[in-house]
Amino acid sequence: MNDGVALLKAAQKLDEEALTTIFDQFAPAIYKYTLRLCHDSIVADNIVGDVFAQLLEQFAAGKGPLTNLRSYLYQTAYHLVVDRSRDNQHNAPLEVAVGTYEKGQPAPTQSQIEERVMMEALITAMNNELTEDQRHVIILRFLEDFSLKETAEIVGKEVNNIKVIQNRGIAKLRKALGMELGDSW
Amino acid sequence: MEYEPKEQVVIDLLGKIKNSHGEYPNSLMIPRREKYLKQVAGIGLGIGLGAGIKATTKTPRGGSSILHLPAFTASSLFETILVIAIIVEAGIVAYNFRDNIFEFLVSLSSTPRVEEVTLTSSVESPQPETGISDSPTPVETPTASSTVTSTDTSTTGSSTDGETKDNNNVTATPDPNDDEGKHLGQTPKPPPATKEDKNEPNKKP
Numbered sequence: 001m002n003d004g005v006a007l008l009k010a011a012q013k014l015d016e017e018a019l020t021t022i023f024d025q026f027a028p029a030i031y032k033y034t035l036r037l038c039h040d041s042i043v044a045d046n047i048v049g050d051v052f053a054q055l056l057e058q059f060a061a062g063k064g065p066l067t068n069l070r071s072y073l074y075q076t077a078y079h080l081v082v083d084r085s086r087d088n089q090h091n092a093p094l095e096v097a098v099g100t101y102e103k104g105q106p107a108p109t110q111s112q113i114e115e116r117v118m119m120e121a122l123i124t125a126m127n128n129e130l131t132e133d134q135r136h137v138i139i140l141r142f143l144e145d146f147s148l149k150e151t152a153e154i155v156g157k158e159v160n161n162i163k164v165i166q167n168r169g170i171a172k173l174r175k176a177l178g179m180e181l182g183d184s185w
Numbered sequence: 186m187e188y189e190p191k192e193q194v195v196i197d198l199l200g201k202i203k204n205s206h207g208e209y210p211n212s213l214m215i216p217r218r219e220k221y222l223k224q225v226a227g228i229g230l231g232i233g234l235g236a237g238i239k240a241t242t243k244t245p246r247g248g249s250s251i252l253h254l255p256a257f258t259a260s261s262l263f264e265t266i267l268v269i270a271i272i273v274e275a276g277i278v279a280y281n282f283r284d285n286i287f288e289f290l291v292s293l294s295s296t297p298r299v300e301e302v303t304l305t306s307s308v309e310s311p312q313p314e315t316g317i318s319d320s321p322t323p324v325e326t327p328t329a330s331s332t333v334t335s336t337d338t339s340t341t342g343s344s345t346d347g348e349t350k351d352n353n354n355v356t357a358t359p360d361p362n363d364d365e366g367k368h369l370g371q372t373p374k375p376p377p378a379t380k381e382d383k384n385e386p387n388k389k390p
Contacts, residue, residue, distance in 0.1 A: 019225045023218060031209040045213040052221050060228055115201070122198045142199035170188070173195045 008069050012059055019059075023052055026070065029144070030077050036139055037081045047080045068150065074140070075154040118177070125176035134169035141166055 010018035027048055034044040054076055058064035065072035126135055133155070140151045141162075148166075152159045188196060279286060 014225075014228050016225050020222065023221050027214065027217070028209040031214070032207045035207055041210070041213065045209075045217060048209075049217050049220060053224060056221075056224055056228060118198055119202060122195065123202065138199065142196055143203040145203075170192050170195055174191050177195065178191070 004069065005067075008065065008067075011069075012062075012064060014059055019056070022055070022069065026073050027052070029070075030073055033074060033139070033144055034077050034081060036143065037078070037136070038084065043084060047077055047084070050080050051076045068153075071146070071150045071153055074144065074146070078136070078154055121177055122173060125173050129172045129176045130169050133165050134172065137162055137165045138169045138173075 007018050007021060011022055030051055031044050031048050034047045035041060038044055038047070051073055055064065055073065126138065130138065136155060137151060140146045140154060141148070146154065148159050148162055152162045155162065157165075
């Protein structure tokens, strides 16, 4: 925690090493998060560049995050994704984020196959059943491990509202998986 | 926060998705990192930061951003040269027409004079001044008393000189006892009559 605060203070002073460390530490996570939202690796890469360019601009202007740098970067990335999605309605399936089995890998076991089927069913449900808010909150809470408060800051809603969105999203996913995999599940 | 068993399975699945593929490919991350380091170096130099960041922020869709640092520097250089040229030209024009400018400034600074007029307490008569006083009688009254024994006008004038200054030396009203310039009593008397005249008073020529 103290390292994070020291890193942020050094970055506010435009310390080159601190700024580089911030990129190395957060760029892969921001890319992954953005890819889950926009489903396009090129767009995700451009958004990563924009996020860190805005961060530099804020630091140069004496502004920027004061405490939670990670939450700030995700919030910036989310706003950029929303701006782009208004211009370009591009909805690729979330399988891009999950990946596929490549040639040369050993054959999957039965449990691995079942698990993959369930994951694909879950991803399909996330793409088809959830609203945009529900999907975003689920991603932030369970894929990016943000707390309720941090998620509320990124999304721009109250904590209680985030709780409601999250519970409704999980209920929808459970219902969708039950219908997909049968009542025995 | 606790969940139901089936909801917990959903959450566990979500955790597995979290650890799945989707890493930042090196083919994308390395060029992106190099551009970022250039921007950081640009901040250190303090040149073209705003333009560079704006160019990066407005990334073309599906393409990479480009720093427009040379364009920014050239435009700022031209702008500086133009401003200097305008200032020099204005200075030359001001030097050539310095006299006109000075006169113009003097004419602006000189304010018209305003004379102050104070109204007196309306004692003055609205009528135009004439050479005749309205009431010369009180002025000449003491003169009459002084001229009982003397008909010399010079005396009269001298005695009333101080009092009749404002009346423009108007001559006094003639005294009723005065001879009005007829010199009465100054006529030489005829010689006394002789005896011959006494004896023949009724003598007709």
